Amino acid sequence: MKDWWEQLMHLSDYFHKMGVVLSRVNNSCRxxxxxxxxxxxxxxxxxxxxxxxxxxxxxxxxxxxxxxxxxxxVLVPACPEIACVERGYITPHQVYNLLNGEEGQPALYDLYYILILDCRSAERYKVSHVVTARAAVTVIHPGLGCLISCTELQKYSIILLYAEEGCSPVGSVKARADSPDLQRCFFQLSALGMDPVILLGGFSAFNALYPFLCTPRMVLLEPERHTLIIYxxxxxxxxxxxxxxxxxxxxxxxxxxxxxxxxxxxxxxxxxxxxxxxxxxxxxxxxxxxxxxxxxxxxxxxxxxxxxxxxxxxxxxxxxxxxxxxxxxxxxxxxxxxxxxxxxxxxxxxxxxxxxxxxxxxxxxxxxxxxxxxxxxxxxxxxxxx
Missing domain, CATH: 3.90.190.10 (Protein tyrosine phosphatase superfamily)
Structure with a gap:
């Protein structure tokens, strides 16, 4: 019984940590x-x-x-298995549910629900990107810094970054070598007081699972968002x-x-x-x-x-x-x-x-x-x- 109770307490702590992202969802969608x-x-x-x-x-x-x-x-109670995800990352499965979250109305209809920054090249962005994503260079310029004011950035409940691939620990030598633009974006936003998260496995992992949530179109304005399919x-x-x-x-x-x-x-x-x-x-x-x-x-x-x-x-x-x-x-x-x-x-x-x-x-x-x-x-x- 003691072991079971400890597992339950461990699970509660896990859900508390995971609730950071979820609380943003609830707060933005009321x-x-x-x-x-x-x-x-x-x-x-x-x-x-x-x-x-x-x-x-x-x-x-x-x-x-x-x-x-x-x-x-009689069944023996068990606890859900806890997925091990590197600090600063979010899984494609979690991103799918964030994109399709709703509370009263679809969360994506809210312009400030989630800011998705595509940190790949402009050419790859034009071919296909996660729905509602913006090219990172239109928001964060590698040399000049932030092009959107901190006040504007703080309006977003979630800021999501992704490269083509990647799952190395944030700030590690390998992560900086694999996706320098994304890492620069991540630490630039963090320095501005934001709390960005990175798509685990990058665009390639998400596109492999959810190609129907990827598009070559720019979907930014509210009328365009109302045309999206919510899954x-x-x-x-x-x-x-x-x-x-x-x-x-x-x-x-x-x-x-x-x-x-x-x-x-x-x-x-x-x-x-x-x-x-x-x-x-x-x-x-x-x-x-x-x-x-x-x-x-x-x-x-x-x-x-x-x-x-x-x-x-x-x-x-x-x-x-x-x-x-x-x-x-x-x-x-x-x-x-x-x-x-x-x-x-x-x-x-x-x-x-x-x-x-x-x-x-x-x-x-x-x-x-x-x-x-x-x-x-x-x-x-x-x-x-x-």
Whole structure:
């Protein structure tokens, strides 16, 4: 128990450190198996078939006794693995979620949400760059210094720099040799009181994972930003995504993210592509009366089976806005199949999707689900309502 508590404290410290970047986002935007319920179409048949019936509705089926809600064995709680990232760097996965962050409206619509500086040559910038990025020479001149006033720079919540490649420690001999312009930019901004971060692996690493978020166009002004596609949050890299019904209905998003399976947790929105994707339809309402006793284990098993599909399953969980119902589904999966407490799962999710906000009714049911999975209550309601 002592070791587990120390791990939890270590995790809390980690999330506090990682919260520096996340707080900027918020400020700028203001394994135990579980048997499925006895339905006419089980989760097994849903995943084994290439296409699921668009009219299937698993939310109205009554549970068969209490056994449907009891795990076959008690899970042992684990902590999320902490990625080792050099000081001053941010991963492509984190940048993806920052670019697609939203709280009320997409964060990128805010001109001062993030300043992205491309520290490569002007020629490479013109070929392609991260969306909304500016050529560094238009902001920081290597010889003359800052071309944007400190007052203006301080308005940005995040300042992101990137070169073509690179992951060496900031200020090291290798880093200065590999990307001198970027290093000059980094220390120049730091000297001005800024706190810039560097894209780990540079443009090449980001472009390899998210080519659809790279463009030869300059997208700087607010009207141009409103034309951008905002993608679902990436909860597990290259595997699990969470978003809104509008994102689930945009085939460009489905295609670019290679989505194969969808959990539709809306009450009234139909499955958008029933002839192409495999769906689990859960007609859920975002209110204090909605019972999740069947939906949580059903969706958890569906997601698990989908992620194991060949060649590579990718799942999108969505409700209307991608905040409450979809969050409850995602949290239940992380708890059951990653063996994380509700507190750890919620911290993980909020770090990747800042607008996560399951209603109090769902939080209470998730606490009950946690107790069923682990045999005891690990999380306090007050801790997760803060």
């Amino acid at each position: 394994v135990a198996s579980r048997e499925p319920v006895n339905t006419s179409q089980t989760v097994s048949s849903i995943c084994d078939r290439e296409v699921n019936s668009a009219g299937s509705d698993h939310s109205s089926i009554m549970p068969i006794g209490n056994k449907a809600c009891e795990p076959e064995e 679902p949050s990436e909860i597990l890299e290259g595997a699990l995504y969470q978003g809104s019904v509008s994102q689930a209905s945009d085939y460009r998003i489905i295609k670019n993210l290679h989505i194969t399976h969808v959990v539709n947790a809306t009450a009234n929105s139909p499955d958008a592509f029933p002839n192409t994707l495999c769906y689990l339809r859960l007609c859920l309402s975002d209110n204090a009366q909605q019972d999740l006793v069947e939906a949580l284990p059903l969706a958890s098993r569906f997601i698990s089976r989908a992620l194991k599909a060949e060649p590579s399953g990718r799942v999108l969980v969505h409700c209307s806005m991608g905040r409450s119902r979809s969050s409850a589904i995602t949290l239940a999966f992380l708890m059951e199949h990653r063996c994380w407490s509700l507190l750890n799962a919620l911290r993980w999710l909020k770090e990747r999707r800042a607008c996560t906000a399951p209603n109090v009714n769902f939080l209470r049911q998730l606490l009950t689900y946690e107790e069923q999975l682990f045999g005891s209550r690990l999380t306090c309601l007050d801790d997760i309502r803060r």
